[in-house]
Amino acid sequence: MQKIIRIKINKILVISIMVVFSSTLIGCWDQKIYEKVGFIFVVGVESSKEKHKKLLVTYTNPAIGIGKRNQVELTSQEADLLRQAIEISRTKTSRPLESGKIQQILISKELAEKGEIHNLVSIFSSDPLSPTLAFLVIVDGSPYELCKKSLEFPDKPRIGVYLNQLLEAAVKDSKEPETRIYNFDTEYYAEGLDSIVPMIKLESTTVKLTGSALFSRDKMVGNIDVKQTTLMLAMMNKLKNTAEYIFRVPNIEEAHSGVRDGIAASIKKIKRKINVTIDRGKPIVNIQFKFKGFIDEYRWDDLDKEKKYRELESQMAEELKNECLNIIKYTQAVGSDPLGIGDIVRAKHSDYWKKVDWKEAYKTAEINIDVKFELESHGLLY
Structure with missing residues (x-):
């Protein structure tokens, strides 16, 4: 009986200590009510046309509580620095910008x-409140x-x-690279690897994907x-999923004049x-x-015969080889190394790497490509 009483007393004592201890703790709660905060969704940065060497920074945030769907509050500010533009904009919006x-x-x-994009976006990677998962996008025109x-x-x-x-x-469809702030930051510090960044363009009532911007360090x-x-x-071995690709295959098309050109195929893996x-x-x-x-769409052309099947594979591979080689030659001409060939040189030929300026050496490198294409199946034929 005395043992049971002692156990109960000990429990009461422990609970009492926990209550007293917790009551002495000082807690902080930085409460932010959603309806009273302006959450920035998009940031646009460009050169100011009005003031020399200044930036024009644009912000959009949802206009909450005005009774209409999809309303947006648009704010723009000229400034020397991004941080400065944010601070000035906070004095002009109806809600504090976050x-x-x-x-x-x-x-x-x-x-x-003009370059120095890294310096511009570094504010987003260094600020703990800014998400590094935000897409970095190049606009052909004015943001x-x-x-x-x-x-x-x-x-x-x-x-x-x-x-x-x-x-x-x-x-997802492998039409654009997934370049977020942290990707760009990582690749900026990798001396033998350059970034590619999605590009978009404003059209009348829509936004169009136009391809990718090639970078050398942080300059397009x-x-x-x-x-x-x-x-x-x-x-780059970065296909997210099966990618659609339209082949011309000229040698085959010439034999079928008057018929729709091209082969719609899917690249499954590489x-x-x-x-x-x-x-x-x-x-x-x-x-x-x-x-x-595999082929998604093509005219019926004896593809049930092994010889014709292999001929088509060979011609599709040749087209891919020429296209890939043209792209790589272009990257050499502009001095961008998104394949990371420089990284391989730095890792395996460090003595050579230390002696040369890789940006210049890459432009004169001899690059040979061998391509094979294997058709696993054929789909819609006409």
Whole structure:
């Protein structure tokens, strides 16, 4: 009986100590009511046309509580620094602006071509309240005009939601790279690897995907279209899912004049092997790609016969080889290395890497490509 009483007393004592101790703790709750906060969804950055060397920074945030769907509050501010623009904008909006929900950072093509994009976006990677998962996007035109025009889109959701849906669908279909703030930051510090960033353009009542911007460090040096972007992602081994690709295959089309041209095919997977050697101070790069896929749409052309099937595979592989080689030659000409060949050189030929300026050495590197394409099946034939 005495033992039971002692146990109960000990429990009461422990509970009492916990209550007293917890009551002495000082807690903080930084409460933010949703209806009273302006969550920034989109940030646009471009050069100011009015004031020399200043930035024009645009913000969009949902206008909550005004009784209409998809309403957006648009704010723009000229400033020397992004942080300065944010602080000034907070004095002009109906709600305090918060950056924790940013979906996209839009940079004008003109500004990207000037370089120093890393310095611009570093504020988002260093600020713990800013999400590094926000898409980095290059706009062929003015981000301000794009955001302003989006207020008039009759059949689209808010611009932040619309762009997010557009980009995520494009990434899933391997039409655009998935370049977020943290990706760009990581690749900026990798000396032998350059970023590719999705590009968009404003059209009358919509936004169009135009391909990808090629970077050398943090300066935009060129761009490729959507079809080339799909191949680039394949070469980078970054296909998210099965990717659609339209083949011309000219040798076959010439035999069927008057009939619809092209072959719609899907690239299912790819294997790549990159080997780099140094011969008399010059990098020799041999790349092997093995594509696998299937035909989605093509005329009936004896594809049930083995010989014809293999002939088609060979011609599709030849077309892929030429297209891939053209893309790589273009990246060499502009000085962008998204395949990360420099990373391979740095890892396997460190003595050579230390002696050269890779950006210049990459432009003169000899790059050879071997491509194989294996058809696993054929689908719709006509």
